[in-house]
Amino acid sequence: MTQTIAVIRGDGIGPEIMDATLHVLDQLNLGLSYDFVDAGLVAYEKHGELLPAATLAAISKHRIALKSPLTTPVGEGFSSINVELRKRFDLYANVRPAISFPNTKSRYEAIDLITVRENTEGAYIGEGQSLSADGETALLTQKITRKGSERIVRYAFDLARKVGRKKVTIVHKANILKSTSGLFLKVAREVAAQYPDIQCNEMIVDNTCMQLVMKPEQFDVIVTTNLFGDIISDLCAGLVGGLGLAPGANIGTDAAIFEAVHGSAPDIAGKGIANPCALLLGAGQMLDHLGKVDEARRLRNAIVQTLQAKDNLTPDLGGQGTTMSFAAAIASRLGA
Numbered sequence: 094m095t096q097t098i099a100v101i102r103g104d105g106i107g108p109e110i111m112d113a114t115l116h117v118l119d120q121l122n123l124g125l126s127y128d129f130v131d132a133g134l135v136a137y138e139k140h141g142e143l144l145p146a147a148t149l150a151a152i153s154k155h156r157i158a159l160k161s162p163l164t165t166p167v168g169e170g171f172s173s174i175n176v177e178l179r180k181r182f183d184l185y186a187n188v189r190p191a192i193s194f195p196n197t198k199s200r201y202e203a204i205d206l207i208t209v210r211e212n213t214e215g216a217y218i219g220e221g222q223s224l225s226a227d228g229e230t231a232l233l234t235q236k237i238t239r240k241g242s243e244r245i246v247r248y249a250f251d252l253a254r255k256v257g258r259k260k261v262t263i264v265h266k267a268n269i270l271k272s273t274s275g276l277f278l279k280v281a282r283e284v285a286a287q288y289p290d291i292q293c294n295e296m297i298v299d300n301t302c303m304q305l306v307m308k309p310e311q312f313d314v315i316v317t318t319n320l321f322g323d324i325i326s327d328l329c330a331g332l333v334g335g336l337g338l339a340p341g342a343n344i345g346t347d348a349a350i351f352e353a354v355h356g357s358a359p360d361i362a363g364k365g366i367a368n369p370c371a372l373l374l375g376a377g378q379m380l381d382h383l384g385k386v387d388e389a390r391r392l393r394n395a396i397v398q399t400l401q402a403k404d405n406l407t408p409d410l411g412g413q414g415t416t417m418s419f420a421a422a423i424a425s426r427l428g429a
């Protein structure tokens with residue numbers, strides 16, 4: 094059966110890196126068909142809405158979307174489209190691998206870790222934010238639930254099992270944030286006890302940041318709450334050479350959206366020099382999710398070999414290639 098996916102070409106460099114990504118995917122003969130839908134600035138200009146109903150319907154129907162970066166217009170009344178998508182489809186797990194690749198600007202060589210970030214609660218619920226009338230005092234409400242904590246920690250342990258990872262590190266700040274982080278840690282310990290085959294340790298978030306910089310090789314899977322996961326996963330992207338190589342998956346029970354972590358890069362849009370690797374790696378996560386693990390492996394290997402050979406690398410990686418010539422170099426290494 095042909096699997097159809099919703100494809101959002103996005104804003105800025107979005108269309109360029111999506112065309113490159115689909116060019117590579119097409120060479121894998123995946124039997125995928127694409128339903129192109131709009132979101133972001135381009136949707137606003139065409140349809141007067143950042144997130145048209147037809148786009149939401151396509152994601153609901155196909156349950157899988159591959160998404161380029163979107164530009165959220167600056168100004169009142171525009172809330173982040175990405176946050177909106179996560180809410181709409183209850184995409185509770187944000188899965189961001191950080192893997193060392195050859196010939197990047199990374200200072201490290203053997204990093205291979207996955208951050209699993211809770212994507213729907215914590216400090217990002219968008220409620221309970223207030224500023225006093227005199228503008229002197231601001232308050233923020235954080236929400237942690239047993240259900241939300243349980244499902245994200247379970248996701249991390251199940252993922253570890255599925256992809257043969259050995260250890261899960263629970264990252265928290267329960268010593269200070271006793272109610273919220275405390276509940277997360279308590280539930281995480283209960284879930285961890287159900288996975289005796291996976292090693293588990295706990296680490297306070299500030300120490301985790303130091304440990305990640307000093308000795309990143311000690312980490313395998315990290316599971317944490319929303320804000321800590323947001324910060325830590327960017328830190329991890331920095332450990333392996335930056336945004337051009339950092340993909341992310343947003344996964345829920347009924348839908349999943351795969352993307353690059355970076356934004357629409359307006360400074361280089363239209364020049365044909367954006368690095369397509371982050372979106373390609375996001376597409377690799379999508380193939381894993383669809384059970385096409387062999388094709389996902391071939392795709393990642395082709396990226397590694399192309400980086401190794403310094404063949405048509407884009408300027409952010411120190412080369413002189415273009416988005417399309419880099420993609421073509423990757424496509425030529427997909428093997429059988």
Ligand code: NAI
Nearest residue numbers: 162163164165337354355356357358359360361367368409
């Ligand atoms: P950005 O990630 O777009 O750019 C930061 C820097 O990294 C720029 O110098 C850019 O040229 C470079 N860069 C990013 N991706 C690259 C690639 N694939 N190849 C080569 N260089 C690359 O972040 P910025 O400038 O803060 O945001 C620009 C727009 O993107 C904003 O409108 C923002 O709202 C949106 N954005 C969207 C995201 C999404 O849809 N997932 C995530 C982050 C930002």
Ligand code: MG
Nearest residue numbers: 322323324327
């Ligand atoms: Mg972030």
